[in-house]
Amino acid sequence: MKITFPHMGNIWIPVKALFDYLDIEFVLPPQNSKRTLSLGTQHSPEGACLPFKLNIGNLIDAAAQGADTMLMTGGVGPCRFGYYGDLERDILADLGINLKLITLEPPDGSLTGLARRIKLAAGDKPWPRIIGAVKFAYGKALAMDRIEDIIHWARPRALNPRLAEEIYRQAQTELDQARDAKGVDRVVRDTRSRVRGLALKQDYEPLRVGIVGEIYTLLDPFSCHDIERHLGHLGVHVDRSIYISGWINEHVFQGLYKAYKDISHHKALAKPFLNHTVGGHGQETIGGAVDFARHGFDGVIHLLPLTCMPEIVAASILPQVSKSLQIPVMTLYVDEQAGEAGLLTRLEAFIDLIDREKRMNRRISDEQTVLGG
Amino acid sequence: MRIGVPRGLLFFYYYPLWEAFFRTLGVELVVSAPTSRPLFNRGVVLASDETCLPVKVFFGHIESLREKQVDYVFLPRMVSMEKRTYLCPKLLGFPEVVTSVITDLPPVLTANFNLRKNPKELDKALHELGKQLGYNARRIQQAVEAAREAQARFEDLLLGGQEFDLAVKGRSAERNTAEVALRIGVLGHAYMLYDRFTSLDIKGKLSKFGTEIITAETVDSGEIDHYMEQLPKKMFWSHSKRILGAAYSFIDDPRVHGLVHLSCFGCGPDSMIADMVERACRRRGKPFMVLTLDEHTGEAGLVTRLEAYVDMLRRRVEVENNISAHG
Ligand code: SF4
Ligand code: SF4
DSSP: OEEEOOOBTBTHHHHHHHHHHTTOEEEOOOOOOHHHHHHHHHHSOTTSOHHHHHHHHHHHHHHHTTOOEEEEOOOOSSSTHHHHHHHHHHHHHHTTOOOEEEEOOOGGGOHHHHHHHHHHHHTTOOHHHHHHHHHHHHHHHHHHHHHHHHHHHHHHHBSSHHHHHHHHHHHHHHHHHOOSHHHHHHHHHHHHHHHHTSOBOTTOOOEEEEEEEOHHHHHOTGGGTTHHHHHHHTTEEEEESOOHHHHHHHHTSTTOSOOTTOOTTHHHHHTTTOOSOOSTTHHHHHHHHHHHHHTTOSEEEEEEETTOHHHHHHHHHHHHHHHHHTOOEEEEEEOTTOOHHHHHHHHHHHHHHHHHHHHHHHHHHHHHHHHOO | OEEEEOSSTTHHHHHHHHHHHHHHHTOEEEEOOOOOHHHHHHHHHHSOTTSOHHHHHHHHHHHHGGGGOOSEEEOOEEEESSTTOBOOHHHHTHHHHHHHHOTTOOOEEOOEEEOSSOTTHHHHHHHHHHHHTTOOHHHHHHHHHHHHHHHHHHHHHHHTTOOHHHHTTTOOOOOOOOOOSEEEEEESOHHHHTOTTTTTTHHHHHHHTTEEEEEGGGSOHHHHHHHHHTSSSOOOBHHHHHHHHHHHHHHHOTTOOEEEEEEETTOHHHHHHHHHHHHHHHHHTOOEEEEEEOTTOOHHHHHHHHHHHHHHHHHHHHHHHHHHHHO
8 A cells, every 4th residue: 555645734744754653655745836736726626725726736646656545634514625535536536546545534523433544544553553653643743833833933033034944944854754752852952952043133022923714724835825934034923823733633633632732712712703613713713813812913814715615704704803802814815826926015014014003002002101190 | 573584595495494483473574685786786795705606695685684674684503404414614604704794784683503413403493593582482382383394395395396486485386297308407506596686597598498497406305315325425515415416316317418507606515516516427428517607797608608508408319319219
């Protein structure tokens, strides 16, 4: 068996670790690129969401490299994601590419069902080895999340942000190569000390922006034109509402593990604005925005693929959150046509806006302290 | 008491249920007028550009209720109306979306209908609605029973091929059973298909070309389930499930000569279902056409496309008849 898994940002690192640990051949598709997207767009339904199109591109590439099995996460609705795997397999079959599909979804929430499916992917390996592999891979996911956050810190503060990118790339490579838990920890530590060694801007207090929205676009830099990097280089400290371990925990482990920056409280935070789940992460998007506002962030950016159903619900409600918690929110739709130049202009305008608001609020509060009372 | 009901989206699936329920309680329902140009345009302006056509139209209906002096606007949150299925995510968030966009609406009357795990939740939701309006449990129970009955009758009428406009009023009429040369399976959400303005009256246009139209509502749920069981993965959107099951049944039915999928721009489920139907048709050599409507779709272009499609079907049928006559 040669197994593959579509890209979504850095998720390939833990997935590859899982299969390496089990000695199962893993086919890593080429990283997402314009080529992947046009390949995927060509063979996908026109109205499909962007992640679907990229998936198709990855799977065609992986099949060309000899993959015979695709691993997918699933779901039972109400978002389209739950039907991705099956439709993708059909599309590929019509192209003469026959991939076996293993869906890593806990069927109707049963963990034994999940275990059976993991076994399907892991073949004849004994259980202790499988559990060891899962732990090791999840450890890498957690480490990746920490590293990304270290980089979030470094980008706006480094005198030369390119050096932060270098540290990031090095960390990705090293994490991929780490062979055991100790090695994984070492990469995080090394990354931290490399960032400490960077020359930083003096007395610089960056603006803080929280990113919320559809998970794939949030986690996959290609699909959102690497918005985090752009913001960082524009001097903004970025945080996002979900990290890879959070996604894995939710989609595969049913919330059994502890994820990096756990977001289980986001649903409750969303309630005053959206009192019901709408599939995908629509409700968490609202909750995440509320959370960022409460933590004193200066602005929120909402990312979503065009035609994304849960997030379009969130997009319609976010103006209320923005008004009632007085935090600027910008909505950014991404699709295969969105251009990088346009994005940069919009980001710059948004940063100007939140910077102005911040200064104005400070002036008002200064005035109140000095002249008020 | 007067309650406003927008004539859009779920109206086309559940109006008889609501109507009988509120009528039995003694509440007057004020339904927005059928979609018209001005109402449609208002909706397009109000709704977000990126959303699907039916949601845009719905905003026009909601807004038109503002001037109708109603005590409430009825916006149920229908999460799931059938075991193991959901409605579209957009409908799940609807009450909040509507009130965020139109802030000066009369109070919203809502309740969650979630029958995903338990069909009894229907009664519970209706009771909750009745209680909010201040009725006692006995009275509500009567209304619940009337509501169920009306809905069942409506669905039966549709199943028997009754026109939507009559069925929704619970009326039956003699159907014309003359043999037709061409029969077309028309697929699509009820709120597209049966909204004459929004759908550019595609059904009417096809009838004018002398074809008979059958829709997903005429396929019984046993048959839908039969086809769904053959899918490796359960289809979890209830309305799409019906569309997909009906499509497979039409493909298998030699008396159906071709399929037309009336889909709407920006619809998530449609993007997947239309593709699945198209693939299935291609594999089986069944003619298929998808029409994706948005607010800019022009009538003239549409007529040309429909005409060409019907002509093509007609030629195919003639060829087939010739072959069987000579063979
Ligand atoms: S959340 Fe949005 S982008 Fe993701 S699968 Fe669902 S509709 Fe598509
Ligand atoms: S099913 Fe499609 S048309 Fe209906 S509300 Fe959802 S996205 Fe819109």
